[in-house]
Amino acid sequence: MSEMTIGQYYPADSFVHKLDPRTKIMLTLLYILFIFMVKSVVGYAVAFLFLVMAIMFSKIPVKYIIKGLKPVAFIVTLTIVINILWTKGGNLLFSIGFIKVYAEGVVVAAKMGVRLMLLVSTTSIMTLSTSTIDLTDGMEMLMRKVPFLKNSAHDISMMMSIALRFIPTLQEETDRIMKAQKSRGADFDSGNIVQKAKAMLPILVPLFVSAFQRAGELAMAMEARCYRGGEGRTKMKVLKYTKRDAVAYVIGFLFFAVMVGSGYIGLPF
Amino acid sequence: MSIEVKNLSHVYSLGTVFEHTALKDIDFSVGPRDFIGIIGHTGCGKSTLIQHLNGLLKPTTGSVIINGKDINKEMPMKEIVKRVGIVFQYPEYQLFEETVYKDVAFGPKNIGFSEEEIEKTVRESIELVGLDFDEVKDVSPFDMSGGQKRRVAIAGVLAMKPQILILDEPASGLDPMGRSEILGYINKLNKEVGICILLVSHNMDDVADFADKVMVFSKGRLVKFDTPKEVFSDVDELEKIGLTVPDSKKVLLGLKEKGIDVDTSLFRTRDAIEEIIRVVGGKK
Incomplete structure (x- = not known):
């Protein structure tokens, strides 16, 4: 259990750490949307590039991100195996008894595996670079808009x-x-x-x-200590967007727009 | 029954950035019927040490030998816990059964006592800690008071009939009455039943009042293992490692400073009281 990365904070002085938690949550959501809309290999490459950039700007050792992948290794493996075995289409690569492996199955399985790993890695970056107080503060502010x-x-x-x-x-x-x-x-x-x-x-x-x-x-x-819920409660540290957040938002949404426009990503149906 | 610790060291998270040496080159042996006090500042390695004595932790180097057998090589866990019982800090947090009887029977059942043996040992242990067996056996431990819960938890370890009993702060968080009662029963276990006791405590008075020998730990090392008289003879030395002498001794030292002729080598509460009565009485 002590190997769990989610909820663990890695303190560092970096661009990503200094971002407003709301920015990080929103961009992570955008990224998740992005990788579920990816259609081609180029899209995956861009998604991966984005992840590498985020890691670099966050100054979090890659080791920590990989450690965060460990607990989901089982789910990733299971997804890959199921997709290989159950997807039919394309050339029949080989068959052992009733098990038939098609080319399409391998491609779908690889995509799913990569998707899941990218998903978990980005979420890890968000939680590793944000203290829990900031994270829940950010969530609260965002939820108030819903x-x-x-x-x-x-x-x-x-x-x-x-x-x-x-x-x-x-x-x-x-x-x-x-x-x-x-x-x-x-x-x-x-x-x-x-x-x-x-x-x-x-x-x-x-x-x-x-x-x-x-x-x-x-x-x-x-x-x-007279806690009475959120009504009328003020904050000692009020979240404020800075120029940094604007830069991050612009880069994030620009990437997204370009990818949609160029057809590398799009709705899966 | 004897425990021998040879050249024992323990390093946590070996080979990572969190590497931390908790114990270094510990050597000692404890004989049957001994009553040993273990003192040391928080984080000095006391807890790490006691967990080695019943196989919960494996030494990084060195060995723990019980009756001539290396416990980490020649003894399965069940055989170890039959001989060495540990009562951890706040043991009442380990209670889980619906009735006191069932909870105390948990240990002996695990190590394979027969039904009759269990019945007998549960009754004995509950009475050893000063509770009335017939009165409490069907009570839920969660309905008891803090002090009673603590006794039930200690009975749960006693019921396994260990020859060595290790207690980590058994009296902490209890009122003065509960304190002296619990310690009194522990002393009785040693003197009357003949169980070897290792008592870990922050309270110098408890250790001074009951222990025959005292181990002093500092920064993962066993710095002193001697009679309480010897250990408590050097106030400055003890204060250097964040410890002190028993209150009774402090009183005697204070009297001495005021020019009253008392014997400052005494350290037990009872002895100190008698000494003061002797001096005051002599003046009258």
Whole structure:
């Protein structure tokens, strides 16, 4: 669990780090849209180039981005395998028994794999270069612009920031309880799947008990400081767009427009 | 039953940027029926050390030997925990069963005790920590008070009948009454049942009052392993590594400074009280 990159902040002094969180969220969304509209190899090349640029401007070591890909490796592999096996069309490359692999299948599988990896990498850059406070702040400001989210924007972002804040705490707690139960002879590694699931109970029950307790204490502490939700609440650090953000927006949307105009990307139907 | 630690070092995250040496060249041996106090500043490696003693952590170099056997080579985890019990800090957070009986029975069940043995050991352990077996056995541990929960958790480890019991701050967060009760039961375990105790504590008085020998850790090293009398004899030395002497000794040292002739080599609360009574009584 400690290998999770999402929600982990890599502090650095870079162009990307200094961008307004709203800019980063919007451009990431745009990028995701972009890679789902890509039609040709040129489109993928441009998407990849964009990613490389973003990494360079963020000064985040490539190692961290790759580490972020690890947890999704299984999903990527699964997608590739399914696409290879189930897509029919083009030349039949080879067949083993009932398994038939077509040229089209390989191409589709490769595209899907690349898409997923680009998706996760960009999202990693966003979370690695933005502290959780900024991230949830940015989300809140953006959600306020959405009509049906307007009223709950603050609550949602507060919930997100609390959840993110408690990930490491709960990890530590899990580790501690696990060690205590191991010292009482608990065995988490052997047995079939039912036995293994049952063996998790001595960890999960205390973990939930303490999580609820913490939640109660936190709620009390917030109320003691007169927290009453988002209404009338002002911010110490007000988000402000700068020239930097304008530059990033212009580059992002310009790329997008050029790619759509030149037909390298477009709606998939 | 004896534990021998030979040349043990532990490095966290070896080979990464987060590399950190938690323990360095630790050597000691502990005999049966010993009552050892372990003291040291936060982050000095105490917790890392105790986790090595029942195989939760593997040493980077060196070995832990129990009864002549290297636990990391010749003993499966279940055999280790049968012999060495650890009560971690705030052990009440490990309770999970519906009743006290079931929770205390968890450990012995895991290491393969028979039904009758379990019944017997659960009853004994619950009574050893000063609770009434018939009264608490069907109670949910979550309905108990903090001090009672702590006792149930300690009973859960005791029920496995370890010959060595390691306790990490067993009295922290309890009121003074609960403190002295818990420590009293631990002392009884050592003196009457004959279990070897390793007591990790920030509280110098607890260590001074009960331990026969004291280990002092500083920055991952075992800097002193001696009788409490010897360990607490040098105030400046202890203060240099962020520790201090027991309050009772501080009182005696203060009296001495004021020109009252007391024996400052005493360190146990009881002895200090008697010494003061002797001096005051003598003046009358």
